[in-house]
Amino acid sequence: MPLKALYIDDDEDIGTIAVMCLKLNDAFEARHVSNGSDGLKVAVDWEPDVILLDVMMPVMDGPSTYKHLKDNPATSGIPVIFVTARTQRNELEHLSRLGALGTIAKPFEPVTLADDVADMLDQVGSRR
Template identity: 50%
Template sequence: MDASTNTVERILYVEDDPDIRSIAELSLRDVGGFEVCLCESGSEALKLIADFDPDLVLLDVMMPGMDGPQTLKALQQRPEGLNIPVIFMTARLQPSEIEEYRSLGAIGVIPKPFDPMTLADDIRRLVADNPER
């Protein structure tokens, strides 16, 4: 990510549902122009993040095995840490849940179901609204 412009180019997207992953991939690549690395689990994200070197992590909350919050904690606990923005995607949007995601270090939440035509703009807006991350 270019710190001077807060530009996100590379997104690591972690989502266990293959249909949602496919829609998001089309949205992020074709509509948003991002380079995307797709992961179907938190453990896969842990394996791929260093080689992909993303500018942002987009993370599903509810996944089998390691859920989104657990995945975020595991990414943060790597020796190199996690010094890029994280956005959760979820249908769990109670104010207390959103506050929990933010307390874990996320810059925001994108509601599911998401609009494939505005997903990229939603991501860019959250990044622009959180320049410290």
């Protein structure tokens, strides 16, 4: 059974590309939502195995969405990987301190996205 990956990003084009890239790997089933609020709802209903979360989004940014995910018992155990164009050391350290599984830099490499996610899940034994 493929792993379910939820990609939360306000950029529709990037979301579409990410879902296509993840689905190219038979290990993944993927969905995209365009904001944190919708992401919280889909995470509860769809129960993804991993969430890829954009950092900079209007209304509810990635760190706020992450906090809501971790505060909800229904979603608190889902591994989260931040996706961000802000790759300065202090930014990456801040995201790491929040407790996310890891960070993928934007623009991500489409060909290796699924493998990068799978590698992060393997490192912590989060794959089924």
